Every structure is written in C-alpha cells, then in structure tokens.
Amino acid sequence: MDKKANIRNMSVIAHVDHGKSTLTDSLVCKAGIIASARAGETRFTDTRKDEQERCITIKSTAISLFYELSENDLNFIKQTKDGAGFLINLIDSPGHVDFSSEVTAALRVTDGALVVVDCVSGVCVQTETVLRQAIAERIKPVLMMNKMDRALLELQLEPEELYQTFQRIVENVNVIISTYGEGEGGPMGNIMIDPVLGTVGFGSGLHGWAFTLKQFAEMYVAKFAAKGEGQLGPAERAKKVEDMMKKLWGDRFFDSTSGKFSKSATSPEGKKLPRTFCQLILDPIFKVFDAIMNFKKEDTTKLIEKLDIKLDSEDKDKEGKPLLKVVMRRWLPAGDALLQMITIHLPSPVTAQKYRCELLYEGPPDDEAAIGLCRDFSKVFVTVLQILF
Structure with missing residues (x-):
C-alpha cells in the first residue's frame, strides 16, 4: 500500500449478462483465491444468495489482488512505477439498469474500468450507459471482448467475419468515448481504445482464456x-x-x-x-x-x-x-492477459489524482483540504460515496 504508483483501483462494467462476474473469476483464480478448474463457474464476487440463485450481480463487490509483472512486461508501462509487484483493488459492479446507482458509486472510487462486451451481442444500451458514466467520472477504459467461444462454437463464424465483428465493436466503443469524452486536449489525454496499443482483450471468461495482441x-x-x-x-x-x-x-x-x-x-x-x-x-x-x-x-x-x-x-x-x-x-x-492489460494501461492513483481531484472535491480549490491533496504528507481526505441503511 505504501507504493502508490503500483496500485490500480478499477471497476468491471458491462451490460447485463455480458460475463463480468464470470470473467472476474479468472482474475481471482490468478491471485490463488479459487482453483483454476472452478474459474468461470464459481462467480466468486456474487456473494449474496439471491445473486447466486438468479445468476445476476445486484450489489457491487470489492476484492484486492496481488500481481507481479515480469521484467519484460514492466517496460510497457509508460507511467511511474515502483518495483514489479502491483496491488489491484477491483470492484465487480452490476450490469442491470435497475442497479445503476451501484455502478455510479463503484466508478467514483476507482481510476480505471474494464469494459466487458459480449462479442456476439455487441455494444448494448447499458454498455453505452456505464461507459458514459465512466467517462463523466474521468475513468480510463480498457475493453474486453468476451464470449469468443460462442462465436466459434455456436455461430461458427469465419476468421474474417470474426475480425469484422471485433472491428465494429472497437469502433462503436470509440464513438461513445469520442462523443462523451473531452478529447486529446482534455486532462486525461487520448483514452480511445486500440488493439495495437494493447488496450483491447479477446477471449472467453467461461472457458478461462483470453489474449491481447501483446501475447x-x-x-x-x-x-x-x-x-x-x-x-x-x-x-x-x-x-x-x-x-x-x-x-x-x-x-x-x-x-x-x-x-x-x-x-x-x-x-x-x-x-x-x-x-x-x-x-x-x-x-x-x-x-x-x-x-x-x-x-x-x-x-x-x-x-x-x-x-x-x-x-x-x-x-x-x-x-x-x-x-x-x-x-x-x-x-x-485469461488471468495473465487481463492483469497485464490492467497494470500496464490503467492509471495509478498518483496519475489519476491529477485530473480527478477537481471532480471528487467540491470545495474551493485554494483551501487547506484542496492544497493538502497535492502533498504526500497532509491530513487524510475522505469522500463518502454511498450511505447504506
């Protein structure tokens, strides 16, 4: 926790039934919390009984994971880093529109988002909604195209057809980002997703495999x-x-x-x-x-x-x-591909604080609390995001 540059606070967001919780199992498995044979079927972050019965996420669930990058992978990180070990604080949020308040609270406390899209269904209504929320909170996105197993086994798409499907999804996501984002001249810079940069993953959460172009x-x-x-x-x-x-x-x-x-x-x-x-x-x-x-x-x-x-x-x-x-x-x-994408491309709190503080703190920019946010050693600043009754 003392190595702030090596912390990644991120949310998993998507349309309902696009495979967020199933995909999260692969990350939890990589951290050694569940067995690899059970990854994709356990839905570890669906902790409530009604969530398990209905196979739907109702409440946001947080979990912390530790991941260590190899020396070769560390060279892909463009921001400040401190050693090879990374702490990833992950929040699995609901995808159903009725629980959008949970998504808002999850995004407010994180700096990056893993956007999961079913490659068969494509970008849906709630995908656009949660992505718009993320951009409004100045959350940097990376994309995971899930359920490739369905495209190959059920639809039996040819390679070129599958490529065109992926290309359309990337374009649709980037249209949303460009519509609601602040552009390259904004405080976050260019946040458009691009497979060439390694910010797009492909795979199957249910089967537990995934890759980026980097692999x-x-x-x-x-x-x-x-x-x-x-x-x-x-x-x-x-x-x-x-x-x-x-x-x-x-x-x-x-x-x-x-x-x-x-x-x-x-x-x-x-x-x-x-x-x-x-x-x-x-x-x-x-x-x-x-x-x-x-x-x-x-x-x-x-x-x-x-x-x-x-x-x-x-x-x-x-x-x-x-x-x-x-x-x-x-x-x-899947765990390796996704955790590498998260640690390499999502911002640390040190990076994100530069452009997110003005959104989180609503007081005057020149008072004691605001100035303290710019210092390593100052009073603790706490933001209350959700009150549960």
Missing part, C-alpha cells in the same frame, strides 16, 4: 528473431513487440511464401493474402477448436506438443469441450 506479438517476435531474441535486452524486446503489434491489426496482410508483411491484400504475383490478425492469431485458435471439438486425436496431440502445453494426468483422458477448456486455459490464461 501473440511476443510469441512471433521470439519465433521470427530465433536465436537473436535471447540476446535482446528488455527495452529492445519491448520495442520489437510494440512494432509487431502494429502489424497484427487493421489492413495488414501476411505473405507466407516470402514471410513478409504487406499493406496490400494481394501479393506481387497476384495471390490474395490473408489478414495478419486472421492468419497469425485466429487461425491457430480455430485449428485448436477444430481438432478438439471434432475429436481429431492425432491433430490434437500434435497441436498440444507444438504449443508446448503440459496437461495433468487427469486431463489427458478428456475429450470435447472439457479438453478444450483445459488446453485453452493452459495456452492463453
């Missing part, structure tokens, strides 16, 4: 650089990963014949090139889903070996969806 960029930097990658320092490696992330989204294409990236959808020979996001990110995921769900045992074994996934003895006999959950959790653990 795959790190894999491909290691693969393309081969032996030379081990000699790179953390700062050089971070720069290469950031450059790779720019190639994994948008109208960037990959020519597997030459092994080069292109801004053109056709090769010099006239061959149609696949989009890099589809070829280098979605295609491996689709192959895992196809092999396991269609019971292709030989292909499944090869993929597990190629991805260097170690299965426990009790998991080796599983088939179908139970095996899919285990493999995807081991390959792309």
Whole structure:
C-alpha cells in the first residue's frame, strides 16, 4: 500500500449478462483465491444468495489482488512505477439498469474500468450507459471482448467475419468515448481504445482464456528473431513487440511464401493474402477448436506438443469441450492477459489524482483540504460515496 504508483483501483462494467462476474473469476483464480478448474463457474464476487440463485450481480463487490509483472512486461508501462509487484483493488459492479446507482458509486472510487462486451451481442444500451458514466467520472477504459467461444462454437463464424465483428465493436466503443469524452486536449489525454496499443482483450471468461495482441506479438517476435531474441535486452524486446503489434491489426496482410508483411491484400504475383490478425492469431485458435471439438486425436496431440502445453494426468483422458477448456486455459490464461492489460494501461492513483481531484472535491480549490491533496504528507481526505441503511 505504501507504493502508490503500483496500485490500480478499477471497476468491471458491462451490460447485463455480458460475463463480468464470470470473467472476474479468472482474475481471482490468478491471485490463488479459487482453483483454476472452478474459474468461470464459481462467480466468486456474487456473494449474496439471491445473486447466486438468479445468476445476476445486484450489489457491487470489492476484492484486492496481488500481481507481479515480469521484467519484460514492466517496460510497457509508460507511467511511474515502483518495483514489479502491483496491488489491484477491483470492484465487480452490476450490469442491470435497475442497479445503476451501484455502478455510479463503484466508478467514483476507482481510476480505471474494464469494459466487458459480449462479442456476439455487441455494444448494448447499458454498455453505452456505464461507459458514459465512466467517462463523466474521468475513468480510463480498457475493453474486453468476451464470449469468443460462442462465436466459434455456436455461430461458427469465419476468421474474417470474426475480425469484422471485433472491428465494429472497437469502433462503436470509440464513438461513445469520442462523443462523451473531452478529447486529446482534455486532462486525461487520448483514452480511445486500440488493439495495437494493447488496450483491447479477446477471449472467453467461461472457458478461462483470453489474449491481447501483446501475447501473440511476443510469441512471433521470439519465433521470427530465433536465436537473436535471447540476446535482446528488455527495452529492445519491448520495442520489437510494440512494432509487431502494429502489424497484427487493421489492413495488414501476411505473405507466407516470402514471410513478409504487406499493406496490400494481394501479393506481387497476384495471390490474395490473408489478414495478419486472421492468419497469425485466429487461425491457430480455430485449428485448436477444430481438432478438439471434432475429436481429431492425432491433430490434437500434435497441436498440444507444438504449443508446448503440459496437461495433468487427469486431463489427458478428456475429450470435447472439457479438453478444450483445459488446453485453452493452459495456452492463453485469461488471468495473465487481463492483469497485464490492467497494470500496464490503467492509471495509478498518483496519475489519476491529477485530473480527478477537481471532480471528487467540491470545495474551493485554494483551501487547506484542496492544497493538502497535492502533498504526500497532509491530513487524510475522505469522500463518502454511498450511505447504506
């Protein structure tokens, strides 16, 4: 707690039934509070009996998590930091419109928000409402597109269709931010979400897996650089990963014949090139889903070996969806992807206080309390946000 630069106060906000509490289980699991096998089904932050019975969050629930970043990951943080350990104070808030007062109170005490959107349903009415509330409170958002398992297993979308779905959701969220935000010239600066920057996650909270472009960029930097990658320092490696992330989204294409990236959808020979996001990110995921769900045992074994996934003895006999959950959790653990996104991109209280104090404190800006907010050692300032009867 004494390392204020390494604290992240954040809320999880979304439309009702978009998977906030299920996704929060992955974060709680990473902190070692619940077993990984139960993550996605426990709904740990739904503590009341009526919440468990109705499968809906009614009251905001707070929980503190500790997460330690690797030396390589620390180089992605642009704000002040103090060591590798981070304290994350998380509030899981309701998504139903009837409990919007709970969301308001949760946002008022936090500095960042994880906005969860069902990639099948897209941006809904309450998504816009809670995001508008967050922006009004000067809360910086990051986005998580949830329920990818439904898009692959139920809708059976093709890779390009899935990419276009993701692109529309990112655009819709950014339209809301630009409509209600203060723009780049505002006190928060540019808060638009962008997969290239690592502020957008993709995955399945129910199955316990997720990723950002950063995870795959790190894999491909290691693969393309081969032996030379081990000699790179953390700062050089971070720069290469950031450059790779720019190639994994948008109208960037990959020519597997030459092994080069292109801004053109056709090769010099006239061959149609696949989009890099589809070829280098979605295609491996689709192959895992196809092999396991269609019971292709030989292909499944090869993929597990190629991805260097170690299965426990009790998991080796599983088939179908139970095996899919285990493999995807081991390959792309949701807890790691989300906690990295939260610690790297959401502001610390030190950063957020510079532009949030004038909203939280309603007194004159030159009195003793206001001036004390600018000092490290002054009287404690308390804001009462919700009174319970």
